[in-house]
Amino acid sequence: MSPAPKKSPSKPQDRTAGQRRTLRVGVVQQPCTDDRDVNLKMSEDGIRAAAAGGARLVLLQELHTSLYFCQHESTELFDLAEAIPGPSTEFLGALARELGVVIVGSLFERRAPGLYHNTAVVLEKDGSLAGKYRKMHIPDDPGYYEKFYFTPGDLGFTPIETSVGKLGVLVCWDQWYPEAARLMALAGADVLLYPTAIGWNPDDSAEERARQRDAWVTIQRAHAVANGLPVIVANRVGFEPDPMGQWPGSQFWGHSFVAGPQGEFIAKAGEKADVLVTDVDLQRSEDVRRWWPFLRDRRIDAYNDLVRRFRD
Template identity: 35%
Template sequence: MSTPASPVRIAVIQFDPQVGTEKRETNLAHVLLLAHQAVEQGANLIVLPELATTGYAFTNREEAFAHAEHVPSGPTMKRFRDFAREHRVYLTVGLVERDDVMLYDTAALVGPDGFIGKYRKAHLWNQEKLWFTPGNLGFPVFDTPIGRIGLLICWDIWFPEAPRLLALQGADIICTLNNWVWTPPPLFDASGQCMASYLTITAAHVNNVFIAAANRIGSDRGERFLGCSLIAGTGGWPISEVASAEEQTILYADVDLMDARSAPIWNSLNDLPRNRRSDLYDSMLGYHLHPLLPR
C-alpha cells in the first residue's frame, strides 16, 4: 500500500450540464474549463458530478444509449485521461458506460498515469432503472499515491452500507458524484442545507472518512437539482462551505488524507472499528468482493 502525498487540495465542481447529444461537447468543454480553473488554484484531486458530460434527464433507454461510451476506451474518457496526465492530477467523472448491450451509470477515476478504475452505481433512482443496469463491481477502493479513494454515486449515500464498506476497506476519502434532485418539500433547513448534505456529513462522521460530494445545479427537462455540494472532514463537519442550490461554484479543501487512518480512534476506550459488534453481525456485512483492510 502506498503512503499518501500530503497535503491534498480537493476541488469539488458544481455546475449545470444539459442532456442532448448536441450538447455533449459543450458540457465537456465547460467542465474541462472549470477543472483547469481548479488546477490553477492548486487542486490535485478534482471531483465532478454524476453524468457530468451527458446530462441526466434521459427520456428513454435509446437516448441514454446514444450518450454511452466504453470505459476506459471511449472518447470522453480519453479527454479526461489526457487532462489528468497533462496537469498531473487525479479526477473523478461520471458518465454513461456501455458494456455490450448493458448501460451503467459509472464513476471513473483517472490520474497522471491514466485510467485507475471505475465504479458502477449500485442503487438506481427512479426511472434510472428503465435504462441502467445495477452496478456489478461492488464497492472498490483504489490505492493511489495521494491516498485510498472510494467512489459512490448519488442515491448510494442513502444506503449506509455503501460508505461503511468503503471505510472497512481502508478508504481515506469517498468521492460521491451526484445529481441530487428536487423532491417534495421541505427541501432545505434554515441554514440552507438539504437532507443529502446531512447524509453526507453523517456518513463522514460515522465512518471517519473524508467525503467530497459534487452535485449539479439547474433544471433539465423539468427536473430540478439541489446543488448543496460540500467537502466533509473525518469528524463529519464540512471543511468547505456548503454550496448554494443555484450557483456554479468550485469548493476547495486542503487535507492530509493520512488523517483518516487514525481518525476512528477517538480515545483509549472509543475506537470505531474495534467497537463494532462483529460477534453479532458479519464484519463485512456479508460483502465478499473485496477484503477487509482496517485503518
C-alpha cells in the same frame, strides 16, 4: 447506556506539521446542456481552475457530459452511452496528464449491446485509467427512472488505488446507504467521493425543499463520522425540464461540499456553478479513529441479519 465518545486532545500527540498528510482537492459544480461539447468544456474549465488552485484530486458530478436524461424512458437515449475506455476517458485522461491531477468523472457506460451502467471513472495523473466503479444502488422514482437505463454494478465496493490515496468512489443514490460507505471504509478507503445529480421537484414547498437538502447533507456527513473519513460531494446545478412533460422537471440544488472525518464542513458551494478548492488533512482520520474507535467496537458477531431484506 453506551459511553460518550472520548474527547479529542487539543493537539494530535507525537505528530509534527511535516508528518501531516494533506491533500488539496477540487470539486466542480456545473449546469449541463444537451450539447456534449459544451458540457465537457465546462468540466474542463472547472478542472483547470481547480488545478490552478493547487488541487491534486478533482471530482466531477454525476453524468456530467449530458443532461440528466433519466427523467423519462426512451430507448433512443441509449445512444448517449459510450465505451470505457472511450472518448470521455481519453479526454479526461489527456487533461489529467497535462495538469498532473487525478480526475474522477461519471459516465453512461456501454458495456455491451443492451448492457449499460452508471459508472465513475478515475484517471491517474499520468492520464491512465486507474479504475472504475459501477453504481450499485439504482433508483426508480418519478423523474429518476434509472432502472430503465442502468444495470446494477458488479464491481463491488472496492477503493481505487491512485497516487493521492485509495479513493472510495460511490455514485449518487449510493450515498443514502451506510453499508456502502462502511464497506469502502473497511476496504481501506482514504476518502469517500460522491458524484451526484439530485434536485427538487419545482412544485415542492420551500419547507419540503429544505428537508430534502438537509437530509441529503446530513446522511453524507454521518458517513464521514461513522467511518472517520473525509467525504467529497459534487452535485449539479440548474433547472432541467422533462422533455416529455410527465412532471415539472428537476431543479438541481448544488450545495456540493467537502467534510472532514467528524462531519465538519471544510468547504461548501451554493446553488450556482462553482469550483471548490480546499485542503483535506488525511491524517485526521487516524487521529479521529483513535479518539472514537467505532471500527474496534463493532459487534461483527451480531450483524448477520443485515443481509436480510427485512426481519419479519
